Amino acid sequence: MSTATLQHAPALRDSFIELTARERARALLDEGTFRELLGPFDRIESPWLPLQGIVCQADDGAVIARGTIDGQPAVIAAIESAFQGGSIGEVSGSKIAAALELALRDCERGKIVRPVVLFETGGVRLQEANLGLAVIAEMQAAIVALRRYVPVVGVIAGMVGCFGGMSLAAGLCSYLIATKQGRLGMNGPEVIEQEAGIEELDSSDRRRVWQMIGGEQRVATGLADALVDDDAHAVRDAIRDVFARGVPEAPRTEQVSAYLARLARTDPADVTPETMRDVFNANEAAAPRREQA
Amino acid sequence: MSGTAETRGMRWFKALTGDTSTDAPVWSGEASLGGETASFFSVVPDPDNRFPRARDNVVGLEQGWKLAQAVRAAMEQDASSQRKRPIVAIVDVKSQAYGYREETLGIHLACAAAVDAYASARDAGHPVVALIVGPAMSGAFLAHGYQANRIVALDAPGTMVHAMGKEAAARVTRRTVEDLDKLGETITPMSYTLASFAKLGLLDTLIEGVDADAPTQAQIERVRGVLAEAVQGARSDTTRGLSRRLESETAKKTRAASIEVRRRLAEQWDAAS
Numbered sequence: 001m002s003t004a005t006l007q008h009a010p011a012l013r014d015s016f017i018e019l020t021a022r023e024r025a026r027a028l029l030d031e032g033t034f035r036e037l038l039g040p041f042d043r044i045e046s047p048w049l050p051l052q053g054i055v056c057q058a059d060d061g062a063v064i065a066r067g068t069i070d071g072q073p074a075v076i077a078a079i080e081s082a083f084q085g086g087s088i089g090e091v092s093g094s095k096i097a098a099a100l101e102l103a104l105r106d107c108e109r110g111k112i113v114r115p116v117v118l119f120e121t122g123g124v125r126l127q128e129a130n131l132g133l134a135v136i137a138e139m140q141a142a143i144v145a146l147r148r149y150v151p152v153v154g155v156i157a158g159m160v161g162c163f164g165g166m167s168l169a170a171g172l173c174s175y176l177i178a179t180k181q182g183r184l185g186m187n188g189p190e191v192i193e194q195e196a197g198i199e200e201l202d203s204s205d206r207r208r209v210w211q212m213i214g215g216e217q218r219v220a221t222g223l224a225d226a227l228v229d230d231d232a233h234a235v236r237d238a239i240r241d242v243f244a245r246g247v248p249e250a251p252r253t254e255q256v257s258a259y260l261a262r263l264a265r266t267d268p269a270d271v272t273p274e275t276m277r278d279v280f281n282a283n284e285a286a287a288p289r290r291e292q293a
Numbered sequence: 294m295s296g297t298a299e300t301r302g303m304r305w306f307k308a309l310t311g312d313t314s315t316d317a318p319v320w321s322g323e324a325s326l327g328g329e330t331a332s333f334f335s336v337v338p339d340p341d342n343r344f345p346r347a348r349d350n351v352v353g354l355e356q357g358w359k360l361a362q363a364v365r366a367a368m369e370q371d372a373s374s375q376r377k378r379p380i381v382a383i384v385d386v387k388s389q390a391y392g393y394r395e396e397t398l399g400i401h402l403a404c405a406a407a408v409d410a411y412a413s414a415r416d417a418g419h420p421v422v423a424l425i426v427g428p429a430m431s432g433a434f435l436a437h438g439y440q441a442n443r444i445v446a447l448d449a450p451g452t453m454v455h456a457m458g459k460e461a462a463a464r465v466t467r468r469t470v471e472d473l474d475k476l477g478e479t480i481t482p483m484s485y486t487l488a489s490f491a492k493l494g495l496l497d498t499l500i501e502g503v504d505a506d507a508p509t510q511a512q513i514e515r516v517r518g519v520l521a522e523a524v525q526g527a528r529s530d531t532t533r534g535l536s537r538r539l540e541s542e543t544a545k546k547t548r549a550a551s552i553e554v555r556r557r558l559a560e561q562w563d564a565a566s
Contacts, residue, residue, distance in 0.1 A: 037561045038554065047550050051480055064558065090482070094554040101555070102562050124456040126466055131482040133431065133456045134495055135551065137439040141535045144412040165435050171405030186401040186432055187391050195391040195461065196346060212397050223399050252402060253409035256361045263354055263398065268343045271394040
């Protein structure tokens with residue numbers, strides 16, 4: 001197959017969702033710049049899964065890749081949902097935290113590294129419980145410190161989505177890019193049904209779930225920044241676009257009084273995706289103001 | 294929250310701080326600690342909360358954003374001074390709030406805002422200390438306590454750290470609660486006990502011999518002493534991040550993989566030239 005035919009073919013969509021974590025990272029970096037760090041041949045595996053009779057994966061489900069984005073040094077941390085549902089264990093989480101910490105170190109020395117996290121995770125890997133939680137806290141610390149120097153960009157493409165403690169990490173990102181298939185929430189629908197009852201949420205009602213936490217709703221309400229098609233080029237372009245915007249003046253998690261005001265304007269007896277769109281106006285959120293604590 | 298029983302979060306806030314300057318669900322106040330003024334924060338039950346799934350000592354939408362507001366207000370007080378006040382998170386949080394409204398309105402962001410506030414306080418030079426007096430569970434602990442420079446805990450029944458409540462974890466992993474407890478004895482990160490949490494290098498001091506529900510004045514003073522010591526320790530740290538958690542002798546054993554990942558990733562970070 002010649003590249004010429006590829007380039008001149010009608011604009012076929014290259015599904016991003018169908019790509020593995022490694023292929024996703026490669027697709028987002030400038031062509032020919034992908035270089036994996038701590039790859040499968042380094043064989044740093046979970047020390048805890050074998051103790052519980054679970055087969056390890058040589059990269060523990062996290063791919064760290066360096067390269068460039070728009071010619072600028074970058075690092076991508078991509079979570080592989082095909083291994084243990086993208087859950088965060090000691091090794092996979094440490095890989096992501098360490099990548100962010102090294103990007104921070106470089107930024108502190110005046111060498112900007114663009115960080116991108118591809119979230120595809122249910123959160124903590126329950127077999128590594130407290131260490132999963134601990135590494136997520138470490139990742140969060142790194143994101144907060146790093147995003148003062150450079151935008152930290154998160155992508156939620158689907159199909160797993162982004163849940164648990166990792167949804168907080170996503171919330172801390174400077175910019176979030178989502179597809180319609182990507183879902184962002186703290187507690188998965190099944191967990192809510194289990195903890196609060198089916199009258200609170202019927203997790204089998206997929207339409208309701210998607211309207212509640214799907215990418216389209218998250219972007220419409222300002223909890224994510226860009227909605228893209230399931231297309232590798234679209235994701236790539238959206239990433240370049242938000243890096244070009246630079247460090248936001250006030251990331252969402254610093255807009256405390258604005259969000260408290262939105263909550264105050266919300267009637268708890270009438271919370272629906274539609275009423276939320278009225279109150280959490282995306283345009284308003286898109287123009288952040290520096291606010292006093 | 295049924296009845297009027299005082300939670301540990303309330304009891305220890307009163308013991309260490311006195312009166313709160315903010316209403317439930319987030320109490321905040323100032324008190325002397327080791328000869329300086331410190332700010333204390335606790336998440337307490339709020340039986341009349343507008344969000345019915347967040348009336349217990351859980352972290353919900355208002356809890357997350359109000360923690361962020363309160364911590365940032367304390368930071369603001371020291372904005373122009375070199376010396377930053379200690380910030381103490383009194384941790385007694387059963388879980389995050391589970392509900393349709395919570396997810397719809399972005400509880401993940403509310404909790405992230407609290408994470409951000411504590412992390413930013415630490416980065417700004419505030420010594421941040423978490424005092425675990427009850428459950429420190431999952432996302433609720435991430436939001437309230439896990440960004441601290443130092444984590445200390447009462448060695449008492451009912452104090453625990455985990456990624457998921459025991460009953461829920463048993464259901465999800467199809468094990469019995471007894472099986473889970475047994476598993477925790479051999480697989481350290483699976484355990485709910487503070488002793489195991491300490492083995493992971495994450496706990497700085499386990500405070501023994503304190504009645505968590507009805508402490509004597511002497512016991513309260515002892516806890517205050519541990520907090521003041523933790524503040525001093527945090528002030529002497531050379532870095533403001535969380536890297537210290539990997540430096541203890543226990544961490545070198547139980548978190549060898551975390552350390553190895555960092556070492557080898559650093560080696561490979563820059564392309565060989």
